[in-house]
Amino acid sequence: MSDAESIINxxxxxxxPSSQLVAGDVDCDGNCNVSDAAWIAKYVFxxxxDPCDTNDGGIPDC
Incomplete structure (x- = not known):
């Protein structure tokens, strides 16, 4: 949940913005916003x- 908390803050x-916010774009819409925090919470709980792979590293970035 620290990822979601960082996005909300x-x-x-x-x-x-930290460099981590690029990976915080878990829905791959090009923005890091409250919808990404909601996505993370729904994924976790x-x-x-799954979050998307924003840096094409082959794994979800959250």
Whole structure:
């Protein structure tokens, strides 16, 4: 859940985006926003879809 928490802090509090936010785009829509945090929570707690592979490394980036 720390990934989701980091995204929520970035979206609502602001500040400099970390390099981790690229991997935080778990739905691959080109943006790191609250929908990515919701996706992570659903994946972790409700068996939602796997995060996408934003850097083509062959594994989900979350």
């Amino acid at each position: 970035y979206v609502f509090i602001g500040g400099d 409700a068996g939602g879809n």
